[in-house]
Amino acid sequence: MLQIENLEFSYHKKKTPIFNGISLTIQPGSVYGLLGKNGIGKSTLLYMMCGLMFPHKGHVTLDGVEVRHRYPETLEKIFLVPEEFDLPAISVDAYVRRNSVFYPHFDREQFDRYLADFELENVKNLAKTSMGQKKKYLVSFALATNTPLLLMDEPTNGMDIPSKSQFRKVIASGMNEQKSIVISTHQVRDLENMIDRIDILEGGRLLLDRDTADITSHLRFVKGASEADVEGALYSVSTIAGYSAILPNPTGEESPLDIEMLFNYAIEKPAEIERIFANPVK
Amino acid sequence: MNEYDITPNAQEATASVAARPTASNLFNLKRFGRYCSKQIHEWKRGLLLQFFSLAGIYTLLMFLFHSTDEKGLTPSIASTGIQIIIWLGFFVYIAKSASSLADQIGRRSKRVLYLVVPASTAEKYIAHLLWTIVLYPILFFAAILVAQYVSEVASSMIRGEAFNPGTPLQGLLTFWNNNMYSTSFLVNYTINIIVTFTLGATLWQKNSFLKTIAACFLLGIIVIVFYTTLLDKEELESLFTFLVVGNYLDSFNNNDLVWILNGISAVEYLLFGYIGYMRMKELEINETKR
Amino acid sequence: MQFKENQTIYLQIAERISDEILLGHYAIGARIPSVREYAALVEVNANTVMRSYEFLQTQGIIFNKRGIGFFVSPDAKHKIKEYRRNEFLKTELPRFFMQLYTLHIPMDEIDSMYREFINNLTSNPSNQES
Numbered sequence: 158m159l160q161i162e163n164l165e166f167s168y169h170k171k172k173t174p175i176f177n178g179i180s181l182t183i184q185p186g187s188v189y190g191l192l193g194k195n196g197i198g199k200s201t202l203l204y205m206m207c208g209l210m211f212p213h214k215g216h217v218t219l220d221g222v223e224v225r226h227r228y229p230e231t232l233e234k235i236f237l238v239p240e241e242f243d244l245p246a247i248s249v250d251a252y253v254r255r256n257s258v259f260y261p262h263f264d265r266e267q268f269d270r271y272l273a274d275f276e277l278e279n280v281k282n283l284a285k286t287s288m289g290q291k292k293k294y295l296v297s298f299a300l301a302t303n304t305p306l307l308l309m310d311e312p313t314n315g316m317d318i319p320s321k322s323q324f325r326k327v328i329a330s331g332m333n334e335q336k337s338i339v340i341s342t343h344q345v346r347d348l349e350n351m352i353d354r355i356d357i358l359e360g361g362r363l364l365l366d367r368d369t370a371d372i373t374s375h376l377r378f379v380k381g382a383s384e385a386d387v388e389g390a391l392y393s394v395s396t397i398a399g400y401s402a403i404l405p406n407p408t409g410e411e412s413p414l415d416i417e418m419l420f421n422y423a424i425e426k427p428a429e430i431e432r433i434f435a436n437p438v439k
Numbered sequence: 440m441n442e443y444d445i446t447p448n449a450q451e452a453t454a455s456v457a458a459r460p461t462a463s464n465l466f467n468l469k470r471f472g473r474y475c476s477k478q479i480h481e482w483k484r485g486l487l488l489q490f491f492s493l494a495g496i497y498t499l500l501m502f503l504f505h506s507t508d509e510k511g512l513t514p515s516i517a518s519t520g521i522q523i524i525i526w527l528g529f530f531v532y533i534a535k536s537a538s539s540l541a542d543q544i545g546r547r548s549k550r551v552l553y554l555v556v557p558a559s560t561a562e563k564y565i566a567h568l569l570w571t572i573v574l575y576p577i578l579f580f581a582a583i584l585v586a587q588y589v590s591e592v593a594s595s596m597i598r599g600e601a602f603n604p605g606t607p608l609q610g611l612l613t614f615w616n617n618n619m620y621s622t623s624f625l626v627n628y629t630i631n632i633i634v635t636f637t638l639g640a641t642l643w644q645k646n647s648f649l650k651t652i653a654a655c656f657l658l659g660i661i662v663i664v665f666y667t668t669l670l671d672k673e674e675l676e677s678l679f680t681f682l683v684v685g686n687y688l689d690s691f692n693n694n695d696l697v698w699i700l701n702g703i704s705a706v707e708y709l710l711f712g713y714i715g716y717m718r719m720k721e722l723e724i725n726e727t728k729r
Numbered sequence: 730m731q732f733k734e735n736q737t738i739y740l741q742i743a744e745r746i747s748d749e750i751l752l753g754h755y756a757i758g759a760r761i762p763s764v765r766e767y768a769a770l771v772e773v774n775a776n777t778v779m780r781s782y783e784f785l786q787t788q789g790i791i792f793n794k795r796g797i798g799f800f801v802s803p804d805a806k807h808k809i810k811e812y813r814r815n816e817f818l819k820t821e822l823p824r825f826f827m828q829l830y831t832l833h834i835p836m837d838e839i840d841s842m843y844r845e846f847i848n849n850l851t852s853n854p855s856n857q858e859s
Contacts, residue, residue: 274769329773330769333765411740413738
């Protein structure tokens with residue numbers, strides 16, 4: 158289990174800090190969606206979660222050990238799929254053989270299944286594949302390592318539309334109760350229905366850190382509604398098919414969460430979101 | 440529903456072990472072996488390319504300088520000219536190889552995957568030193584060996600010169616046993632270059648090789664300026680000499696002096712090596728520089 | 730899978746599985762896909778599919794054999810229809826009544842129209858729902 162406590166960080170001493178006291182606990186069994194505008198520090202937070210960047214204040218610990226030491230016993234529990242990376246000029250097979258040995262729970266059968274799901278071949282030279290292809294190889298490998306913590310930075314960037322659908326399938330089948338997956342993205346549509354906890358990063362803090370079920374019990378999301386229906390809406394947009402809106406949810410009736418709308422609402426009215434979700438989870 | 444066997448107990452066990460920097464977290468021979476094997480396989484293509492380029496370049500050089508040799512009496516490789524070219528090339532190649540650490544950690548896209556490999560900093564650092572001390576020299580001299588025979592064959596076939604390849608790598612080490620050098624100098628130079636350029640790679644990732652050379656020149660100039668200024672003031676100079684080599688310099692013969700210099704170098708390796716290691720340990724992803 | 734806009738995902742998945750049971754994709758007593766397999770199929774978080782399964786379980790449509798998986802209950806088809814009937818009476822019908830009321834349509838008119846509809850349906854078996 159990964160624990161982030163009172164994280165503070167800034168690139169330059171005088172500028173406004175990137176992180177101003179962030180605390181977050183990553184529990185096994187959930188897919189975390191780390192959302193935020195471009196340049197807000199999503200990647201930086203992911204790097205800090207795996208010890209590639211060091212906080213100025215606060216701690217990031219995995220099972221009680223500071224990740225910044227980058228001890229092998231910590232690193233073998235984390236897999237990071239960066240936004241941009243290079244793969245070595247070797248075959249898929251050689252890559253798997255040389256890299257899987259570092260991960261005690263690696264499963265070759267799973268890897269082959271994910272390759273099949275992505276319709277990937279055992280190419281001879283990984284370095285020569287496109288960025289989208291590289292991502293699919295690395296995501297397959299990452300899931301097959303079965304590390305308790307899997308971090309992905311904008312994983313669907315560079316993937317074509319069929320690949321995004323395959324990506325969702327692979328994540329859904331690669332997920333289990335021992336794992337936690339943290340996905341940073343600003344393309345929430347790609348991951349709709351995949352995320353079960355939402356973390357919105359804004360203004361150096363975590364504006365929201367809640368389970369989707371908890372969010373829909375506080376807020377009601379409607380689509381294609383008439384103007385009268387959305388009266389008293391917290392947030393609404395007009396579309397061709399009528400109004401899409403977020404309404405208060407006094408009855409606790411469940412509705413399908415629209416992450417994009419929630420995100421826009423949170424960014425526009427951060428104070429309201431904080432007020433609504435001020436009470437700790439029951 | 441779960442197909443994996445990560446039992447909660449097993450995870451707790453590893454957590455309690457990992458709470459302190461255990462020996463296994465600093466260095467583990469098995470993991471080190473795996474890391475080395477990973478690197479060598481990932482670099483296979485690059486290393487082969489280096490081997491063939493080196494062999495090609497030296498074949499050409501040996502072929503060109505072949506005729507300057509006394510015909511047929513000494514093999515081409517044993518001539519002083521070729522030997523200087525070989526050793527000069529060796530030092531440059533070793534320096535470049537030591538600098539190549541900067542390539543692995545220079546670009547962010549590479550550095551990220553370099554840092555997250557579950558091996559300790561010591562393992563990664565020692566693996567790099569091992570390559571520069573063992574792998575690259577072997578690669579270099581294997582290329583020289585190939586060049587030695589190919590160039591001989593080429594000269595005898597194209598120019599019709601006498602075919603006299605000599606023994607493998609003939610006389611390369613005797614070059615260092617001449618009056619003014621000793622083989623310990625060779626070892627000393629080699630390690631010095633490796634440690635210096637490795638440190639350079641941890642300090643500067645862009646143009647690491649050139650920057651390290653520039654830094655060495657700068658350091659050399661400072662030492663020379665320092666020493667020539669001292670020369671004017673005899674008392675200071677003798678004090679300085681005393682501090683560095685002691686006042687019993689006269690009682691030492693040439694051989695002892697060599698070992699004193701080697702001893703000083705050893706301290707330098709340890710210092711540079713340690714700074715390099717600490718730099719690697721504290722290496723981060725710099726988000727602002729892409 | 731295309732999801733409707735105003736119903737929660739887990740209920741839509743439960744509906745889909747119910748449809749598949751009614752159509753005979755999963756026979757009575759047969760094992761249905763594991764949570765993860767189904768999650769991959771519909772590209773939805775496994776926890777959401779777990780909720781769908783739990784929901785179907787409380788409705789008595791499927792049952793859980795520990796360590797093996799989920800199976801279609803012997804009276805699943807009956808349970809599905811019963812659930813849908815209740816849902817219709819509880820949620821759809823009040824809306825329908827509201828329309829009748831606001832548009833001033835008398836119940837007698839509806840009654841005769843319904844009889845005609847049933848007549849059509851039984852005289853022309855090809856229209857009949859399976």
